[in-house]
Amino acid sequence: MVCLDKQVCFSVYALSRQINQRYRPILDELDITYPQYLVLLILWEHQKHSVNQLGERLYLDSGTLTPMLKRLEQKGLIKRTRSTADERVVEISLTKEGKQLREPACAVPQKFLASLNISPEELVQLHHTINKILDLTKNLK
Template identity: 60%
Template sequence: MTDTLKLKNQVCFPVYALAREIMNHYRPILDEIDLTYPQYLAMMVLWEEETQTVNQLGEKLLLDSGTLTPLLKRLEQKGFVSRTRSTSDERVVLVTLTEKGRGLYTKASCVPEQFVASLNISMEEIIQLKTITDKILNQQIKK
């Protein structure tokens, strides 16, 4: 058996395990503001620009509409967003923050700091991890 097929020599496994670990660190923090991690990501995009189409959100979050639609439906049920059809093109669904959704921004502002503190690593290490991750993702997105 070659060493290339040993789990301990794979890049994919620690990345996969780290993604799960990151979700586990976010979960208790986000539970306090009644969001799941994917919902938190969608809200961050909407806090940057309050009204966006489902397609725009999908592009920014790298999610298809089949994944995004149920997520947005749950955010709407919680009262954080509203979804309406465009008057110029009924196929286009607009997602807009509600007052409650805008108000959640203040509560969520402490999430990044709490998350970083939970990891128990330096900010420099986090920046290195993000830089490498962004480089790999950007190369794949450009293909």
């Protein structure tokens, strides 16, 4: 018999929603959403990415990503420019304000972990398992 409580996909879905709810008040302090936070994490690490590269890293299509990038640009955190090598490519980079947001954002992971009733070791194990599944699904495409 198929039952909701036995479905791994439901547990992952419910966990995703719970994680977003726990991040929301933390990221509200920075005036960004969780998906915007993920874009900024990539840019703080690599400075510049194309829209396509961001989409691949975040598992998002351009139809979802483009409006989010426009909002980040309106907030003054990123800038979008056409590549000089290929004008079809839109490159995303941080503005001065976007770079300055990195320091207060450094507290986000600690605040998130504090909101959970789970050990750092358990979280690392969960992260490892999730990445293993994601890697397997990438290879199936």
